[in-house]
Amino acid sequence: MNNLATATSNVTLDDHVEDELAEFLSLEKPTSFFLFAGAGSGKTRSLVNALNYLAKTYRDVLRLRGRQVAVITYTNAACDEITRRTEYDSLFVVRTIHSFAWLQIQGFNTDIRAWLKNNLQHEIADLQAEEAKGRAGTKASAARQAQIDSKQRRLDRLAEIRTFTYNPTGDNRERHALNHSEVIKIFSTFLFTKPLMQRMFVEKFPFLLIDESQDTSRALIDALFVVQNAYADRFCLGLIGDTMQRIYPDGKDRIESEIPESWATPVKKLNHRCPQRIVRLINQIRGGADDHKQEPRDDRPEGWVRLFVFPIDAADKPALEQSVRDYMMGLTGDRDWSDASKCKILTLEHHMAARRMGFLQMFEALASVDDYRTGFLDGSFAPARFFTHYVLPLVTAQQKGDKFAATKLVRESSPLLSKENLKANDRPIAQLRTAQAAVNSLMTLWASGEPTCAAVAENIAQTNLFAIPDSLKAALAAKLATPAEKPGDEEADPVSDQIAALVAFLDCSFSEIAPYAAYVAHQAPFDTHQGVKGLEFERVMVLMDDGEARGFLFGYDKLLGAKAPTAADIKNAQGGKETSIDRTRRLFYVTCSRARSSLALVAYSPDPAAVRAHVIANAWFDADEVLSEIPNYPDG
Numbered sequence: 001m002n003n004l005a006t007a008t009s010n011v012t013l014d015d016h017v018e019d020e021l022a023e024f025l026s027l028e029k030p031t032s033f034f035l036f037a038g039a040g041s042g043k044t045r046s047l048v049n050a051l052n053y054l055a056k057t058y059r060d061v062l063r064l065r066g067r068q069v070a071v072i073t074y075t076n077a078a079c080d081e082i083t084r085r086t087e088y089d090s091l092f093v094v095r096t097i098h099s100f101a102w103l104q105i106q107g108f109n110t111d112i113r114a115w116l117k118n119n120l121q122h123e124i125a126d127l128q129a130e131e132a133k134g135r136a137g138t139k140a141s142a143a144r145q146a147q148i149d150s151k152q153r154r155l156d157r158l159a160e161i162r163t164f165t166y167n168p169t170g171d172n173r174e175r176h177a178l179n180h181s182e183v184i185k186i187f188s189t190f191l192f193t194k195p196l197m198q199r200m201f202v203e204k205f206p207f208l209l210i211d212e213s214q215d216t217s218r219a220l221i222d223a224l225f226v227v228q229n230a231y232a233d234r235f236c237l238g239l240i241g242d243t244m245q246r247i248y249p250d251g252k253d254r255i256e257s258e259i260p261e262s263w264a265t266p267v268k269k270l271n272h273r274c275p276q277r278i279v280r281l282i283n284q285i286r287g288g289a290d291d292h293k294q295e296p297r298d299d300r301p302e303g304w305v306r307l308f309v310f311p312i313d314a315a316d317k318p319a320l321e322q323s324v325r326d327y328m329m330g331l332t333g334d335r336d337w338s339d340a341s342k343c344k345i346l347t348l349e350h351h352m353a354a355r356r357m358g359f360l361q362m363f364e365a366l367a368s369v370d371d372y373r374t375g376f377l378d379g380s381f382a383p384a385r386f387f388t389h390y391v392l393p394l395v396t397a398q399q400k401g402d403k404f405a406a407t408k409l410v411r412e413s414s415p416l417l418s419k420e421n422l423k424a425n426d427r428p429i430a431q432l433r434t435a436q437a438a439v440n441s442l443m444t445l446w447a448s449g450e451p452t453c454a455a456v457a458e459n460i461a462q463t464n465l466f467a468i469p470d471s472l473k474a475a476l477a478a479k480l481a482t483p484a485e486k487p488g489d490e491e492a493d494p495v496s497d498q499i500a501a502l503v504a505f506l507d508c509s510f511s512e513i514a515p516y517a518a519y520v521a522h523q524a525p526f527d528t529h530q531g532v533k534g535l536e537f538e539r540v541m542v543l544m545d546d547g548e549a550r551g552f553l554f555g556y557d558k559l560l561g562a563k564a565p566t567a568a569d570i571k572n573a574q575g576g577k578e579t580s581i582d583r584t585r586r587l588f589y590v591t592c593s594r595a596r597s598s599l600a601l602v603a604y605s606p607d608p609a610a611v612r613a614h615v616i617a618n619a620w621f622d623a624d625e626v627l628s629e630i631p632n633y634p635d636g
């Protein structure tokens with residue numbers, strides 16, 4: 001009986017892929033590849049197996065020539081996991097993209113200086129050209145002048161900088177530091193344009209494996225394609241990914257279709273994580289986008305999915321969601337469903353979290369700008385970090401009377417107490433007093449209620465308590481500038497979308513900073529797809545509320561059939577461009593595929609009946625899996 005079960009089991013379905021990878025990972029005859037691997041297909045295991053294979057086969061030859069195997073992962077957590085599972089083997093360099101890029105360019109100070117000089121000159125020239133075209137005396141002009149000034153200052157000091165620095169997990173606000181996007185741009189440009197750099201790179205790393213390649217910076221992937229093409233016989237580039245799980249705008253759109261013909265494209269078909277029912281659901285979801293279908297492991301249980309569709313204006317949504325969890329407990333017999341802290345509650349987008357937690361205005365200001373969105377949502381956006389990492393901890397310490405914490409923060413972060421400043425001043429005590437006066441001045445803003453972010457930034461700009469990021473300075477300049485006197489000038493020369501977003505951010509109350517900080521630190525009761533990338537949970541609840549999202553970037557009402565696609569959606573789809581339905585489908589796929597046992601989806605819709613009809617007609621759900629009210633479950 002056992003033998004029969006083993007003989008018919010599909011659990012070894014993908015084992016051949018590991019053998020194929022071993023063939024591609026050849027030092028003598030490398031074959032670059034794109035490993036297509038959907039949700040829960042065991043990418044980490046394949047990656048670790050590939051690394052172990054390389055160590056076993058080539059350790060000595062690689063060592064002899066000081067060569068290593070490189071791996072780029074998306075998160076620090078993934079890096080740690082792979083490093084641990086390969087037992088901290090120094091043959092492997094496992095890094096996130098920023099850390100890896102820096103490792104390659106660090107020390108090339110002359111080249112970095114030349115790149116920065118050229119880049120700053122271009123940026124200044126562009127701003128000057130805009131200024132010449134624009135109108136003098138406008139807010140836009142004030143913002144441009146501020147940007148030109150800070151870029152010019154950086155340009156003037158460039159020659160003095162001997163050694164550039166960078167910290168992949170820090171703020172990089174020192175004069176000699178590069179910022180996050182510069183590091184990726186510099187590395188990509190060097191790889192693209194410097195044959196010597198290409199040669200050195202390939203010599204050092206004959207094998208480079210990239211996990212989550214669908215979300216890896218487009219510029220870097222393009223540069224690596226060039227390197228691979230030039231050194232196809234000496235360099236093996238292995239991309240691992242799933243196009244359906246691309247969730248960041250920086251990733252390469254349709255990476256799968258750009259894979260060169262000479263590459264191998266192995267596919268993993270098995271889903272090790274999800275139960276049968278959930279695999280069928282995610283297959284249906286992705287069916288609208290491509291033809292990849294997964295198979296569930298036949299030793300996995302059936303599992304549960306339920307879709308609850310409630311009216312958009314339902315009263316007391318949190319209570320309704322608790323009754324959904326209670327219902328799921330009755331349905332599945334899993335008592336942990338009734339305890340919210342033991343369920344993974346996900347939202348498809350951040351709008352809902354922002355509204356429920358209290359940072360909606362800040363969210364609407366910043367998340368609407370493409371260039372800002374990723375950084376804003378992962379907490380790395382400099383203007384937001386200025387408030388969350390410097391101002392907020394100081395204000396909180398002051399309000400709690402925690403002098404020690406407040407002093408430590410100012411000592412470590414204030415330019416007023418920087419080494420340079422203290423050295424240049426023969427009376428350090430006076431400098432300390434100046435810093436204390438700056439803190440006192442800041443705190444007076446709370447005397448009459450919560451100040452705006454603008455009031456806080458303006459106060460700090462005057463006292464120099466903390467360094468203000470350049471972009472925020474430019475926005476502050478625009479905000480404080482008196483509007484142009486000549487009628488029509490402001491309309492004819494409006495501020496850029498970026499500056500407008502930052503000005504709207506400055507208009508927010510400072511009280512929005514604390515909930516935002518908690519959210520990006522994952523201290524919220526719910527998480528989003530970004531926060532759960534690569535993770536898995538027993539019971540998953542997905543909340544969808546277009547009313548709260550205001551249809552801004554996503555549209556599950558469209559995905560779920562309650563609303564027709566807009567004319568813009570149809571035009572984009574016809575032009576081969578991404579639509580909000582495509583984006584939503586991917587987020588839906590990522591969130592649903594996190595579940596190991598059971599999945600409850602809760603959608604608030606203007607037309608619950610249409611959603612119900614649509615999802616049943618499209619065979620996403622059976623009729624008895626879609627509920628519009630919560631029945632009394634026998635054991636509920």
Ligand SMILES: Nc1ncnc2c1ncn2[C@@H]1O[C@H](COP(=O)(O)OP(=O)(O)OP(=O)(O)O)[C@@H](O)[C@H]1O
Pocket residue numbers: 037038039040041042043044045242245272273533534535536593
């Ligand atoms: N060959 C295997 N046999 C048994 N379990 C496996 C196998 N490969 C992976 N798993 C398990 O399946 C689950 C999913 O694996 P993993 O997290 O590596 O998937 P993934 O491909 O990274 O998924 P995703 O892209 O959805 O994050 C994990 O619990 C892992 O331990």
